[in-house]
Amino acid sequence: MVKPYQKPNINPDMGVTVFEPETMANILKVQGKRKLFVIGAESLTWELDGKKLADYFIEIVKKLDVPVVATGHSYKYVSEKLGKDKVTMMSLINITQRLSDPNWKGIDGNGQYDMAIFGGHIVFYVSQTLSNLKNFTTYLRTIDLDKFSHPNARFSLANLNDEEWKDFLEKLTVKL
DSSP states (O other), X not given: OOOOSSGGGOOSSOOEEEOOHHHHHHHHHHSOSSEEEEEOTHHHHOEETTEEHHHHHHHHHHHHTOOEEEOTTHHHHHHHHHOTTTEEEOOHHHHHHHHTOTTOOOTTSSOOOSEEEEESOOHXXXXXXXXXXXXXXXXXXXXXXXXXXXXXXXXXXXXXXXHHHHHHHHHHHHHO
């Protein structure tokens, strides 16, 4: 078991740490009928060998063919790459509240999501989002693709250095 990046998050109901890109690819492909990817503004700040983290997430979105919520100032960049019809701008707090509402009809009006994938968010901020969703939803699986272990996500990565993270994301993209 990986120790959470934020130690106060150690609790009896902890998510699973995924170590292999193949396993994460299978989870992303097989589980969940209605998926949503929430891309944060930090994805524009973090770079792995000169490539923006947002670009890795955009590749994953294209492979999974899922709608995107872009938070903060990531909307402009992500919508230019994916098209405005594929991306919705919303704050992390707003999308958290909507995902917590079992009656929300989703961005497209076709119903609530059963999987939310997160990436590119400030650690302590997304940790609280994942805690909220874990404790107040029964229908939603959460996944975090940032390089930190998030025990409040159903599935997250281990605490990785940048090289390991880049390798994981590249392999994940190929496996999808």
